[in-house]
Amino acid sequence: MTPTRKRRLIGILIIIIGVGISAVVAMQALNENMLFFVSPTDVEEQSLPVGKRFRLGGLVAVESVSRAEDSLAVAFVVTDGAHSVDVRFDGILPDLFREGQGIIALGELKPDGHFEADEVLAKHDENYMPPEVADALEKAGHVESEQ
């Protein structure tokens, strides 16, 4: 093996090892940061682990929103027609958050069964239903009246 070839071989090996390590790290990071989308029916039917983050989607139940007097804390119910989950959130709700509107909440289940959200998303179009939410509603047999 000529010195040039040897050097080239070492170079290629270093590249392969480097790319390999980053691929492993990437897969690890991907698995750790994967958030599952869950509907209220899933929450009811599967025993989801307390303290694991996921995305909860559904409609904000009508007349379920209640606010604290002296802070930003807010509680509401997310439903897919078949089942519902109590959600608590301390923060500013998005502009398009309304009762009857489809939303996605990020957070985790607490031991008493309520969902503690740290982020609430509603999409920036009043006709828009997040596809995950539409899908979950359909599964729960809830017919969307707007469409």
Add this chain to the structure above:
Amino acid sequence: MTVELGQISLLAALLTALVLGLVPMIGTYTGNRRFIAVSTTAALIQCLLVMISFGILTSAFIVQDFSVEYVARNSNSLLPMHYRFSAVWSAHEGSLLLWELILAVWIAAVALFSKRLPEIFRARVLAVLGWVSVGFLLFIILTSNPFGRLIPSAVEGLDLNPLLQDFGLIIHPPLLYMGYVGFSVAFAFAVAALLGGEVSRDWVRWSRPWTLVAWAFLTIGIALGSWWAYYELGWGGYWFWDPVENASFMPWLVGTALIHSQAVTEKRGAFGNWTLLLALSAFSLSLLGTFLVRSGVLTSVHAFASDPTRGVFILAYLALVVGGSLTLYAIRAPKMIQGGGFAGMSRETFLLVNNLVFTVMAAMVLTGTLYPLLIDALGAGKISVGPPYFGLLFTWLLVPMVIALPIGINSRWQQDSGSRLFGMVRWPLLASLAIGTVVWIMQPSIGFVSAAGITGGAWVILGSLFYVGQFQLKKKSFRIPGSILAMTLAHVGLGVFLIGLSMVSTLSTEKHLRMEAGDKYQMAGYTFEFLGTKIVQGPNYTANEGEFVITKGDQEVTRLYPQKREYAQRGNIMTEAAIDPGLTRDLYVSLGEPLDQSGRAWAVRVYHKPFIRWIWLGSIFMLAGGMLAAANKRYRRKMPATEPVTTKAKEVAA
């Protein structure tokens, strides 16, 4: 009637594009020079026809022709004049027409400014661009016609989405598309080179300014999108790793690798095949981005159209472009061999590090973006990939790049010695380490990662400036060559960006508060006092406008007036943040929602964001660098007859 003319001229443009794709290409194989000469004429006629079509759609918006469905959906009689222009590209159909317009202009520009290229190569480049245009025109005509009539005509329009009624959004899409579409020139160059089976360094030199301009536009387009999200979405975020942002970021990452790899190929002849592959990838990723955004497979603010036929069309087009070009590459590239060997310690090696890091970054973003789609397609549940995935990977991948960058700048082509290099960079190295340490000691709350980020930013800036200084000392002249100034600007931009990112990610204070008129809140030495809200009337909205006095000590710094708007026609509620920008800090106030019936108490966001402007300032430096590099005189010089970098393998088989 005029609107139908728009459609007719679009059809005529399609026919012209077919001529452009077919005739010169046939000419290059049969040697018919009249066929080859068709390319210029066809490119210019196509450009004119698309311009007419675009002009007619624009005029429909200006005169508010609500008998056109697209106009009725995206405009309103109350819409101010300047937004009527931008409303043209505010939704799916019009934004595709804008894409096609920009493509047609690029093609015409290539036709006009490529006289120096060999005739056959040039005809092939234009023909490939013609095929790209055919694909887009077919897409518009078959699935997304903006000229469709509404029968009976609407009396009033639905209005433009209020989020898009903003200066940032007037220029964000055109700039982004200039970038996306600009990479089509590099793509066509690569396909033409593969068809001919050879690449010459002069041709690579010809394609560099085109790629640089596209890259510069894409850079500023992405930065504008980030700036817009920051002030318009009302919650002060500047990058969300949203799939649609990723869609524009992937071509940028590969494009960045491409402009560096082109430099090596032009100067040294190495990386020839790799440059071609990157050119194919950059444009393929631009198309993939379009597919992701337009097909409705993604959930995002941007995914305004979701129509399955559109998705299928773009997917087929994407498969054709990516599959076709990669197959061509697979057949042709192994037959082309590279020139220009180099040692382990050389500028080529450092640029190799750059290319590796950027392609790995692009691959990571691609994985994170497509993985949820894959899982969904397999029926394994609906997932999303959180921002920490991207944040973590980028932090790690930036390390080798930032370390290598200043060393690479100061290194010599082909062969260099480690000790000479260390001698070159030791002062910037020591200075940046000192800066990082001092910042960390003075402000321990920034933490190790951000202190390292600031050190890295300083290292990149000082290392780049040091090189310029050395260069001048050696030449004993104060004139810095344009290409070196351009490179330095862009790299200093990266350093500025890194410092901004490090500062803002750890030193920001964000508070969500319940405030009543008269309430005060202290943050980072500033006092924010809420004076209350009043109703104000805009041209097509009514708003609650809050008033905040911000003081530092007894000095009034500024007054901020954030708004909560309700747009009359669609009934949308919009948050309009109020920002006091500054080089070292932004003060950001936005209204959440009223918390009681009387409207005295409001949910309020109060943010202090140090150095956030540096993130966009860095992008402006990069834009300037890219443009300056593209303007370099040597790209306009006549092409001398030199030997190609790559020749067919059999000729050099020995």
